[in-house]
Amino acid sequence: MRRPMIAGNWKMNTDLASGTELAKGLASHVAGKDSSVDVLVCPPFPYLQAIKEAVGDSGISVGAQNCYFEESGAFTGEVSVDMLQDIGCDWVILGHSERRHVLGECDGTINKKTKAAIAKNLGVVLCVGELLEERESDKTGEVLDTQMKGGLADVSEADLSKIIIAYEPVWAIGTGKTASPEQADQAHAHLRNWLSSNYSQAAAEAMRILYGGSVKPSNAEELLGQPNVDGALVGGASLTVDNFGPIIDAGRSK
Numbered sequence: 001m002r003r004p005m006i007a008g009n010w011k012m013n014t015d016l017a018s019g020t021e022l023a024k025g026l027a028s029h030v031a032g033k034d035s036s037v038d039v040l041v042c043p044p045f046p047y048l049q050a051i052k053e054a055v056g057d058s059g060i061s062v063g064a065q066n067c068y069f070e071e072s073g074a075f076t077g078e079v080s081v082d083m084l085q086d087i088g089c090d091w092v093i094l095g096h097s098e099r100r101h102v103l104g105e106c107d108g109t110i111n112k113k114t115k116a117a118i119a120k121n122l123g124v125v126l127c128v129g130e131l132l133e134e135r136e137s138d139k140t141g142e143v144l145d146t147q148m149k150g151g152l153a154d155v156s157e158a159d160l161s162k163i164i165i166a167y168e169p170v171w172a173i174g175t176g177k178t179a180s181p182e183q184a185d186q187a188h189a190h191l192r193n194w195l196s197s198n199y200s201q202a203a204a205e206a207m208r209i210l211y212g213g214s215v216k217p218s219n220a221e222e223l224l225g226q227p228n229v230d231g232a233l234v235g236g237a238s239l240t241v242d243n244f245g246p247i248i249d250a251g252r253s254k
C-alpha cells in the first residue's frame with residue numbers, strides 16, 4: 001500500500017504573518033485526526049524556518065520549492081541542500097513546470113539537483129508534465145519519458161525510495177482546467193510503466209505519484225479515488241485552511 005501524500009506548493013505567495021497563520025491553522029486542522037496521510041507544505045525560502053516552527057509537532061512536514069546542487073561557494077542567490085536540512089526541511093520540490101518553463105531549467109540541472117538532494121537524504125518531489133500543445137499532438141507519453149529519463153539519470157533503484165513523482169500537466173496549472181480523473185490515472189499509469197521498464201515492477205508499485213493542476217476540494221476526492229493517484233500537489237488551493245483542509249481529509253479517506 002502506498003501512503004497518500006497531500007502537498008501544498010505555496011509558490012511565491014503569502015507573507016510572514018499570513019504564512020504563519022496558515023501553518024498554525026493547518027496544524028490545528030490535522031490535530032487529533034488519524035495520521036494515515038502525509039501532509040507537506042512548501043513555503044517560500046524566507047519563511048521556511050518560521051513555518052517549521054508554526055507547524056510544531058503536528059506531523060506536517062516542511063519542504064522547499066527549489067535548491068542548488070553545489071554544497072557551498074560562490075553561487076549568488078542559491079540555497080544548498082545542507083542549508084535546507086539545517087532549518088528542518090524534509091523535502092524539496094524539483095523540476096516544477098514554472099522552473100522549467102519560466103526560469104529555463106532543463107532536465108540536466110534537475111537531475112543534478114535531484115542527486116544532490118538524495119545524496120543527503122532530502123526527499124525530492126520530482127515534477128513532470130506536458131504542455132497543452134504536446135498533449136494535443138499526442139506527445140504526452142514521449143515528454144513524460146524524456147523528463148523521467150533526464151531527471152532520474154544515474155539514480156539507483158534504492159534511492160527511488162527518497163523520491164515522489166508529481167504529474168502536473170502544465171495546461172492544468174493555475175488555469176482552473178483539471179485533468180479528468182481518467183486522464184490523470186492514465187498518465188500516472190504511464191509513469192508507473194516507465195518505472196517498471198527502467199527499474200522494476202516492485203519500484204513501479206512502490207512509487208508514490210501525486211497529481212497536480214487545479215486540485216480543489218470539489219475535485220480532490222474523485223482524483224484521489226483513481227488507483228494510480230497517490231496524492232496531490234496543490235497550488236492555489238493550498239493557501240487557505242478552508243480549501244487545503246478538505247483536500248487533506250480526502251487524502252485520508254483514500
Ligand SMILES: O=C(CO)COP(=O)(O)O
Nearest residue numbers: 009173174213214235236
Ligand atoms: O503547480 C501546482 C502545484 O505545484 C498546481 O497549481 P494549482 O493547484 O494552482 O493549479
